[in-house]
Amino acid sequence: MTATVPALDAGITTMTYRDALREAMRDALRADERVFLMGEDVGRYGGCFAVSKGLLDEFGPERIRDTPLSESGFVGAGIGAAIGGMRPIVEIMTVNFSLLALDQIMNNAATLLHMSGGQCNVPLVIRMTTGAGRQLAAQHSHSLEGWYAHIPGLKILAPATVDDARGMLQPALDDPDPVLIFEHGSLYGMDGELTDSWSSCSISGAAVRRAGTDVTLVTYGGTLPKTLDAAGVLADEGVSAEVIDLRSLRPLDDRTILESVARTHRVVIVDEGWRSGSLSAEVSARIMEQAFWELDAPVTRVCSAEVPMPYAQHLEQAALPQVDRIVDAARDVLKGDG
Amino acid sequence: MTATVPALDAGITTMTYRDALREAMRDALRADERVFLMGEDVGRYGGCFAVSKGLLDEFGPERIRDTPLSESGFVGAGIGAAIGGMRPIVEIMTVNFSLLALDQIMNNAATLLHMSGGQCNVPLVIRMTTGAGRQLAAQHSHSLEGWYAHIPGLKILAPATVDDARGMLQPALDDPDPVLIFEHGSLYGMDGELTDSWSSCSISGAAVRRAGTDVTLVTYGGTLPKTLDAAGVLADEGVSAEVIDLRSLRPLDDRTILESVARTHRVVIVDEGWRSGSLSAEVSARIMEQAFWELDAPVTRVCSAEVPMPYAQHLEQAALPQVDRIVDAARDVLKGDG
Amino acid sequence: MTELDRTHVLELLTDMLRVRRFEEACVELYSAAKIRGFMHLYIGEEAVAAGALRALEPEDAIVATYREHGHALLRGVPAASVMAEMFGVVEGCSRGRGGSMHLFDAATRFYGGNAIVAGGLPVAVGLALADQMSGREHVTACFFGDGAVAEGEFHECMNLAALWQLPVLFCCENNLYAMGTALDRSESQTDLALKAAGYEMTAWAVDGMDVLAVESAMTHAVDAVRNGGGPCFLEFRTYRFRAHSMYDPELYRGKDEVAAWKEHDPIAALQARATEEGVVSQADVEDIERTIADEIASAIAFAEAGHLEPVEDLTRFVYSEAVAR
Amino acid sequence: MTELDRTHVLELLTDMLRVRRFEEACVELYSAAKIRGFMHLYIGEEAVAAGALRALEPEDAIVATYREHGHALLRGVPAASVMAEMFGVVEGCSRGRGGSMHLFDAATRFYGGNAIVAGGLPVAVGLALADQMSGREHVTACFFGDGAVAEGEFHECMNLAALWQLPVLFCCENNLYAMGTALDRSESQTDLALKAAGYEMTAWAVDGMDVLAVESAMTHAVDAVRNGGGPCFLEFRTYRFRAHSMYDPELYRGKDEVAAWKEHDPIAALQARATEEGVVSQADVEDIERTIADEIASAIAFAEAGHLEPVEDLTRFVYSEAVAR
Ligand SMILES: Cc1ncc(C[n+]2csc(CCOP(=O)(O)OP(=O)(O)O)c2C)c(N)n1
Numbered sequence A, B: 001m002t003a004t005v006p007a008l009d010a011g012i013t014t015m016t017y018r019d020a021l022r023e024a025m026r027d028a029l030r031a032d033e034r035v036f037l038m039g040e041d042v043g044r045y046g047g048c049f050a051v052s053k054g055l056l057d058e059f060g061p062e063r064i065r066d067t068p069l070s071e072s073g074f075v076g077a078g079i080g081a082a083i084g085g086m087r088p089i090v091e092i093m094t095v096n097f098s099l100l101a102l103d104q105i106m107n108n109a110a111t112l113l114h115m116s117g118g119q120c121n122v123p124l125v126i127r128m129t130t131g132a133g134r135q136l137a138a139q140h141s142h143s144l145e146g147w148y149a150h151i152p153g154l155k156i157l158a159p160a161t162v163d164d165a166r167g168m169l170q171p172a173l174d175d176p177d178p179v180l181i182f183e184h185g186s187l188y189g190m191d192g193e194l195t196d197s198w199s200s201c202s203i204s205g206a207a208v209r210r211a212g213t214d215v216t217l218v219t220y221g222g223t224l225p226k227t228l229d230a231a232g233v234l235a236d237e238g239v240s241a242e243v244i245d246l247r248s249l250r251p252l253d254d255r256t257i258l259e260s261v262a263r264t265h266r267v268v269i270v271d272e273g274w275r276s277g278s279l280s281a282e283v284s285a286r287i288m289e290q291a292f293w294e295l296d297a298p299v300t301r302v303c304s305a306e307v308p309m310p311y312a313q314h315l316e317q318a319a320l321p322q323v324d325r326i327v328d329a330a331r332d333v334l335k336g337d338g
Numbered sequence C, D: 001m002t003e004l005d006r007t008h009v010l011e012l013l014t015d016m017l018r019v020r021r022f023e024e025a026c027v028e029l030y031s032a033a034k035i036r037g038f039m040h041l042y043i044g045e046e047a048v049a050a051g052a053l054r055a056l057e058p059e060d061a062i063v064a065t066y067r068e069h070g071h072a073l074l075r076g077v078p079a080a081s082v083m084a085e086m087f088g089v090v091e092g093c094s095r096g097r098g099g100s101m102h103l104f105d106a107a108t109r110f111y112g113g114n115a116i117v118a119g120g121l122p123v124a125v126g127l128a129l130a131d132q133m134s135g136r137e138h139v140t141a142c143f144f145g146d147g148a149v150a151e152g153e154f155h156e157c158m159n160l161a162a163l164w165q166l167p168v169l170f171c172c173e174n175n176l177y178a179m180g181t182a183l184d185r186s187e188s189q190t191d192l193a194l195k196a197a198g199y200e201m202t203a204w205a206v207d208g209m210d211v212l213a214v215e216s217a218m219t220h221a222v223d224a225v226r227n228g229g230g231p232c233f234l235e236f237r238t239y240r241f242r243a244h245s246m247y248d249p250e251l252y253r254g255k256d257e258v259a260a261w262k263e264h265d266p267i268a269a270l271q272a273r274a275t276e277e278g279v280v281s282q283a284d285v286e287d288i289e290r291t292i293a294d295e296i297a298s299a300i301a302f303a304e305a306g307h308l309e310p311v312e313d314l315t316r317f318v319y320s321e322a323v324a325r
């Protein structure tokens, strides 16, 4: 179920990740009147990160609905509205504030279908910004998508390209169950090519963003650009690194990972989450379980330091995964035959 | 830093896990007037699981403080009271409701010390019941201690014996930083020996609960009894299984695990959490990173099925780790030389 | 006091007695370990569900708590499938996956069965939002206890409902205790209707032990909400005769207090008044009891004959089956 | 209106001008990328912190939000260490780990600097609980905005404080907007003092643009709280002259509205009245401005000369250093 990598001959337009997200919402709002966007400052303010800018004028305050600061209340309202037949897109300003709505997400959105014996599915989409890197300090820099990927009943997406930012929303809305979309704050301004393939976007598979034969670099979201840069640096050293973008954090696409391991026999996982208990641990454990005998070296991880994110730029950058650390890790697994 | 296993000649008394927890609180309340217990129904009701039963009579409603149903409010109040010089023990009735207080735990308790540049430590102890097995269904059966073990700034304990139930509270209260104690609901009624060693209880290390040479079974909390039973079954088959009780989920005691792996070269991790993204993944990833070349077979995991816990007894039991599944997993890793 | 109508009284008595006898049977079945987990009895509070649900239309929605046996039965969920649910068999209204705390029936828009205190309120607000945005004149009735009022979610939902003028009816079952915590140890403002009015919504308190008072208050409120008057809040003052759950030693209240409230048993009260006014006879009640006894007996038989869901189906309904996993 | 006292006026003017000029300097430093991250300006709201903090004693505690430069400065945190903090150097009041949103100073019991809306309220309630249980007659002043009132934590904390009669003073800085969301699109009840009174605590609204009104209201409230009267709630009606943060295009309000409010600039207002009454001269103000300019200049110089914490120390302060890791 590997998602196809854009065909090179596909028609090309360039836009930012932010604009791609907005266009996706515009299409969905035009196509289905059950769809509406609800969240803090999505309307008159134009969206905390300007993602929904302009939508209020086109769709009005009913469908581009500003909410009070009541994360648990309006996320739960999105759940109820979904059960009531709507197709809500709930925006939580950032993952940091999603903790206030976690009870609703875990105990209602993810649970109602099973608890009701299959009667109450929740066709809800929740979008939120995640990640660090902009000196927003300890309360505004979390990467908790790995936590959400632990919850049965949810599907977790992490668009890392303009195509995925443009394409993932519609299949997420078409899904009968709750889908959470994590947008890394450092990607909004990223310019990228929009290929024709976005419209056939799959939300169930990982993507090989760069083919390689010597080592597999597994990542997702905000660390994809850094990982691709690292692959470039390695290429200059004659090392052929394959880069896998998980895209879907739940379910995880084991097959794409295992096929790559069968090619390279060496793996580095890059994850902006705090190392202990991050998604990278699950990926490592699955490779252990399903490809142990394929490995020529232990799987290693490049994650964030286990510290509340400091404000000072040099400390924050030191805490986050960086190109050089990814390159070093790859070099180590390459000489890691012990 | 392995915690010492009780000496066999130590003076023995028998009590339940529940009584051990209560006696620990009673001692702490008597020894230090800054200590108080706060939570839902800890006083007049006698504690949802009768852990605090009788304490109200001895210490009064100020120090055995019933709170309204306001998890975020009273957990945050515990944080403030700790900064203000008290030594609060906050009881969250169950981990399921702790989601409502997670913002306070993550963004304040775990973060204030670092965010303030070392000025505001939070000497707070939070106790809560965790786990499934009593047919309480999807909203009352979570095992989320692995999530809390992801948070820098917290220490996470999982007492699984009467000694630890009796001994872990005081060192937790003496710790200048927030400590969370997870009590598995199925252990409260467990009778056990209280040895003299409880009073010298360490909260930083794992314990080898049963020595063995063929395979290492790593677990903690509610699955320790099942894992010890599995080791017994294996012994009857001539398999010598070593059982490690993590005791502290953050920080993890890598050394005790690695020393055991060096002896057995085979590992099964038993964790009641949902498999994907559970603590078992982190333990597996660490063994991958630090003991890959020691392994004679891939590390495997026995976890809970990835489903909101069903009410029906046969389905719930099928979802949870069981002795036979642990035994089977051990047998598999033993023939796992591929 | 207006005169009583015979058929009306017989219906109300039947509704309340069905719930009472059903739960009395549940107690025995719990002791016999046929029913497990947490079970919360509504005994003493029957007038609230009986009076309130009569005022709702089939297209209206209901969100309740873990103390919802009565609401489910009176909404029309068959006693057999409720009992089967508590037995954990696949014939149950939630296929045995929910149990006593999670009774669901989408067909009657009965949305549970929610066991996180105040956790159902946001869902109710959302159901009402969907109705409002779709121009449907439905009402969503949300039941919760006095303890829920202290939760942040209560505050957020009251404000959202009032701010957006949503067609939701908040039904607070104030039985004076949240487990062992008395209302005055939980709320600085114990007049809950007054507290609700502070959100700029119509709110008033009703004698929850008087089924007729409940029904008429609810009828007015439902009309107001349905006609676009925005949300409403009703505080039903009632009392739980039994323990909070099957594990509660009841250290927090005196036998005398309980006994005093039992003097106001909603069923006995209505029956007494109706007999006095001569609209209902002892024989009528005996007929009702007999019918109910039969209904419950067959419900138990149905549950006993139920089937356990195959273990292979454990992970069904984690995701919808429409899409391939 | 009572006559103005010269020294008093000079102090108030100095306090407000210190905050105003300090933040004006911050704007330039932000453009120069010396200050990064989120920065929220208090410009226009200075009368609130200036009037309020004067009423507090050194042993009282303060909990503030991410819009707290003024509160920190007026609490006595040196401008130099606040500026150093925003430069991210180790000489900063939070060692450069907190930045603009997380100014801390345990010495003056200034507990931040909290960037989760309403997240500081539970901490304030706990600080007050500790004082109450220890029999200390301290007051905890908790500052937060109008937007925080919609959060569940606000509700839980108001109730806890009133229920337990805690010595906490809730200071709501109502500047009419939560980012781009106007109060009437956030609250069904826009009279926040009235809303607070619903929790059974003394509450009233004050003209937050009049530093003298703020000071006297705060003085009364602090006395009441300190003398065991339980919690108090003050709504300071004020206005933010600048954008919410440095990234806000201000699409949600008109220039005219902002201009109208600037007519009530708290600094200009006090200066005008004081000059009129002849208690303060233009020369006085020039003196003040000169002193402040010097203070800020040396604060910037101090920050510029600051040192980056060694990267090896990245993981310090995750846990206390007393215990071995
Ligand atoms: C958020 C949360 N906290 C605690 C509990 C445990 N609990 C279950 S019922 C209950 C009491 C609720 O009282 P009330 O709302 O008055 O309803 P009642 O049981 O009286 O009908 C508590 C504390 C819970 N289920 N959810």
Ligand SMILES: Cc1ncc(C[n+]2csc(CCOP(=O)(O)OP(=O)(O)O)c2C)c(N)n1
Pocket: A040, A069, A093, A097, A100, D067, D115, D116, D117, D118, D144, D145, D146, D147, D148, D149, D173, D175, D177, D178, D179, D244
């Ligand atoms: C829980 C939470 N939700 C959202 C945000 C993002 N945010 C930061 S400030 C703010 C507006 C707060 O407005 P108000 O409380 O009135 O304070 P003001 O900024 O006006 O001083 C928002 C929505 C946050 N920091 N915390």
Ligand SMILES: [Mg+2]
Pocket: C145, C146, C147, C173, C174, C175, C176, C177, C178, C179
């Ligand atoms: Mg109650």
Ligand SMILES: [Mg+2]
Pocket: D145, D146, D147, D173, D174, D175, D176, D177, D178, D179
């Ligand atoms: Mg504001």
